[in-house]
Amino acid sequence: MISTFNAAISAHPLAWGLFGVYLVVTFWLAYLGHRRTKSFEDFAVGGRSMGPGLAGMTLGACLASTATFVINPGFVYAWGLPALLAFSLPLFAGVFTGLAVLGRGFRKHGKQATTLPVWIGQRYGSQGLRAWFASLCLLHVFYVVLIVVGAALVMTNTMGLPYSTSVGLVVCVVFSYVCFGGTYAHAYTNTAQGAIMLVVAGLIFVYALSAIGSPSEALTQLAAQDPQLAGAVHTGSPFYRNLFEVLVCPFVIGFALVAQPHLLLKTLYLKRTRDLMTFGVTGFACFVVFSLVLFAGLAARLEFGGGLAQDVAMSRWLAGAFPAGLGAVVSVAILAAAMSTLDGLLVAVSAIVGGDLIAHPSVMGRLGVPAERHNATALWAGRGTILVLGVIAWAVAIDPPRLVGIFGTIGTYGLLVASLPAVLFGVVLRRPPSARGIVFGSLTGLVVHLGLYYGDWTINTGLTATLALFAALPVTLIVGWTPAPRAAPVAPEPSDTPTPSQRLIAVGS
Template identity: 40%
Template sequence: MTPEIFKYTVTFAYAILVLWLSWVGMRRTQDIKGFAIGNKDMSPYVIGFTLAASIASTATFVINPGFVYVDGLSAFLHYGISASFGILAAFIVLTRGFLKLGEQHQALTIPEWIYHRYQSRELSLFFAFINLLSITFVVLILVGCSLLMTGLFPLDQKQSLLVILVFVFSYVLMGGTYAHAYTNTLQGVMMLFISVFLFVQGFKYVDGGFLQALSSVGENYAAMVNPDSRLYYNFFAVFISGFVITFALMLQPHILTKVLYLRGEHDIKKFIATTVVVGFCFSLMLAIGFYARFAGLEIESQDVVVREYLLFEFGSSAVGQYVLTFIFLTLLAAGMSTLDGILVSLSAMVINDIVTPIVGKLPSALMWSRVLLVAVGLVALALAWNPPALIGLFAQKGVYGLAAASAAPILFGVLYQGAIPKGLVFLAAFLGLTVHLILNLVGGVANPAVSATIAVFVSMTLIGVYLMSVRVRR
């Protein structure tokens, strides 16, 4: 079998398998609850794999290695080490309380969780609207996947965008959460294998020692804090912001709502352990940024570092082309594994938390949820058609803003059992979003993680000072 025939055969087989898993999911999806969070009959290991794949996505597998290529060790520590600790801390702190309240009120989405916790429909609507910022991450995934597809098939980027969108929608529209979970488990296994394989395969570039290889690029490239970088220039930017913003990112609807898939508290430890171990293995993909630099590749756009490195490593030999097909297909799967989760959560949220409270219960919420999936996809396609430079930073502006707004209301909502004034919660969320956007867009803070972390501290300080004053008065 020639490499070309192999490429199309494997791709067709993967597509058929994903669609079959989606059909299985469709048979188990009877209503909007099943579409949004399933029927609480999935293994915690499946849910953990699903979550790890959702967290990793195109950012970890395609876009973020470009930051490592440009800025070196500081970027790796930011996205790899600090972020991993942020993920672990978030789920240790939040999982039990969020699941308990979610089960008590049968919440399907984060805005609905906010409604039940704070008893405010206005606050719930506010969170539903700001959660639409997740669409910036949809754009990142679409662009990242389209860049990969141009390296695999004779398509331009716009044609690739259309193919990816149609394929993902074809299986998510059928099965919702079950399609998302089943396909993510398949895609997650592929991602796990490839991330470890590529990490080990690149060892040939560090024969003289990893630190020596880093130093050969430049002194600051090998430094834990890179003063030459406009993004990772001090301890706060590398470590504090990496930890805080990743902790806050776990509050995104397509991530934290995975907790609601669990059958009960007895599944929490298995769920967290699976998520953290698999997620750490995925983060090994960041090393491709180092390997591309060590190999001497001169790449103008950091968004295409992974694609160019893979073509350089595997594109020149017949055997390498077989390997390249499987790798590219896996990286595409990494993007789709997050894209489908965001689409499911966004469509369920719009119906459940925006449309229903405003116009009343719809006669067929499941059907309308699927209709809205298409609408979200079309908006994302329009934004991705002519993408901005450095798509990673574009996505971070929106998604980190959502994280900054959500952090204090959800964290205090889980950890503090007493009443918190609704107006204070709204003000904290509003400050989290606006402080981040002001600092990042006009305040000269280039790294969205830094501006969002400052915004999180401002937001949390507001509620924290209030609760301390209440305690003192008592």
């Protein structure tokens, strides 16, 4: 093991030096977070005392992930301007609208909530809904594995470590500092990671524009390869065949993404409600800057043509686009992007499992845990959950499923279509639908989304999720505002025992 690390460090000294500095800063920030984590509320939502800049940077870093820096530019490489358009303007508009519509109302109705399931349970007065949505949040586990695999592949290709060793290192680093410091560690480290990502996104954008050249020449070269690469839609693509898939689906998905447990809950990090505007603008601006890396997909297409697999196009372009020193910085930044999303998911999932399932009051009652120990039990249950997730992520990522990327998207979008009706109507309606309507809408969304995908209707999960939401939202309102059917009165069974009136008649006679 030591010889493996020595060989990798000797081959890539600058990258390892930067990564070492990154680790030192990250664990120092995690230590600061640990010092401030005294309760489960501190662990889950940071004691609700963060400034808007810190919380906003955390939001932006979580919105951007390995997909933003590695996967999405590959779609732009493969499908040209339609993919660039879909991942930019409509997606930005959806995210911004989601923050504007959901942020203030979510905070107003859930100031004392520590997780999204708690918020839903309180808003609809149903502990059953709380348990249902806590269970649904476990779908994020698949995306956790996806991020671990992606980060490990980046580390393998840029830092010279074997894949299995990279998986172990990623799991140990991220899971340990989040377990140590909870939300404060997540927020502090995301600020550092976000700052690195902002600088590197700017570098990638500048180098990509330089490689692309003038817009007219770039469009001419793209059209020479395939005229649809330079248009608004690409009929040969399974993802961008028409304007509905290019404009409407990304807007809907962007709006729904805000309702993810590890994103919307960040509105509760803030000390003051009036900080929401600064928080939202900061997070949105960071996300827009991070998304500038999409232009690298166009640069790769112009340089390499269409001969590369889209998954490797971005890494191949990065390898030759920068001098050695800048290449090392970019590699560490991409690792930071992966870890920033991963730690946000870990905090959300562990808080939900610890607070909504393991440390639920009914469970604590059955276990005989005294009331004064519930908070401490929830805190340690959350930390224990992170350790268990770490073992699961490591075990699966060592030999990942062949379709881990698809399963990750299916799980994330499944959570979105199931939870958005509850969050949206709980925020915007003074009299939200009943808990029965929320359950029917949630199940409708899941059935439509999974049915369309696994029924081989399309592999475009953005389209299946959009159609699922279009079905789930009206079902939620119709069922939720329709009075539940009353059970027919049951006639009493004949009895040999005389009623009081019968006894009076008998006495009178």
